[in-house]
Amino acid sequence: QMFYFSIPQAPNSTTMKKVSGVLNVPTKPGAYPVIIMFRGFAPKETYESGIGTQPSAKVFAQNGFITLAADFLGYGESDNASTNGFEDRLQTYTTALTLLSSLPTLNTGLEASYSGKIKADISKIGIWGHSNGGQIALSTLAISGLPYPTVLWAPVSKSFPYSILYYTDESDDQGKALRRALANFEQDYDTEQFSPSNFYQWIKAPIEINQGAVDQEVPVWWSDDLVKTLKKDKVDVTYFTYPGADHNLQPNGWAGAIFRSLNFYQNYLFAK
Numbered sequence: 001q002m003f004y005f006s007i008p009q010a011p012n013s014t015t016m017k018k019v020s021g022v023l024n025v026p027t028k029p030g031a032y033p034v035i036i037m038f039r040g041f042a043p044k045e046t047y048e049s050g051i052g053t054q055p056s057a058k059v060f061a062q063n064g065f066i067t068l069a070a071d072f073l074g075y076g077e078s079d080n081a082s083t084n085g086f087e088d089r090l091q092t093y094t095t096a097l098t099l100l101s102s103l104p105t106l107n108t109g110l111e112a113s114y115s116g117k118i119k120a121d122i123s124k125i126g127i128w129g130h131s132n133g134g135q136i137a138l139s140t141l142a143i144s145g146l147p148y149p150t151v152l153w154a155p156v157s158k159s160f161p162y163s164i165l166y167y168t169d170e171s172d173d174q175g176k177a178l179r180r181a182l183a184n185f186e187q188d189y190d191t192e193q194f195s196p197s198n199f200y201q202w203i204k205a206p207i208e209i210n211q212g213a214v215d216q217e218v219p220v221w222w223s224d225d226l227v228k229t230l231k232k233d234k235v236d237v238t239y240f241t242y243p244g245a246d247h248n249l250q251p252n253g254w255a256g257a258i259f260r261s262l263n264f265y266q267n268y269l270f271a272k
Contacts, residue, residue, distance in 0.1 A: 020077035033124035040131025212245030
């Protein structure tokens with residue numbers, strides 16, 4: 001099922017933009033914990049709502065969780081994103097924070113769709129993020145200081161702008177346009193102030209990380225370093241690696257990762 005919420009077009013702006021997303025709920029009546037899901041990068045040309053989150057979301061919903069996965073601006077049925085690439089990138093964080101802050105209104109929407117049979121227990125919230133969605137999750141946790149139990153799959157965790165320059169060989173122009181835009185950005189801003197890795201010490205949430213050992217998109221050593229940093233900052237972190245598994249935990253890691261993720265959420269969000 002689709003859901004929608006609004007975010008400001010810019011800080012202090014009264015102009016709002018619509019963001020769409022996918023909602024999954026359990027089949028039986030009840031009040032359930034909520035998992036907010038952040039996907040990784042997806043090409044806009046082939047994107048469909050739910051790409052990157054739906055397989056995991058279905059498992060979570062089947063096991064007693066409500067899931068919400070935002071499409072982000074420019075995707076799905078959302079309004080267009082900014083034409084400025086860096087503003088577009090930064091709006092993913094404001095979108096994530098707005099979605100979290102809007103959760104007190106979730107039951108109003110569920111009431112309209114499910115006549116009170118399905119309710120959200122918004123005192124029990126978790127976060128899930130894969131790839132760039134992992135970076136969004138880490139940034140959201142650092143900015144907000146929220147204690148929401150969080151599972152990360154192959155998270156992008158390195159400093160900005162290295163975390164985007166790493167992928168320039170995948171673009172048709174080998175990253176020339178991105179480097180020009182970055183040079184313009186650096187004329188006005190200090191990139192250190194926009195690097196999530198500088199603020200991981202602000203994180204207050206317990207975290208589980210699942211990482212494929214042969215991942216080519218997020219090298220395993222990125223997550224090795226992330227775990228060391230989080231432990232140094234006294235963040236409660238659990239780390240699992242999967243030999244032979246790629247960026248999507250395939251071909252042999254997905255089942256183990258979803259089992260551990262589910263167990264993590266059950267331990268933190270189900271009533272004792």
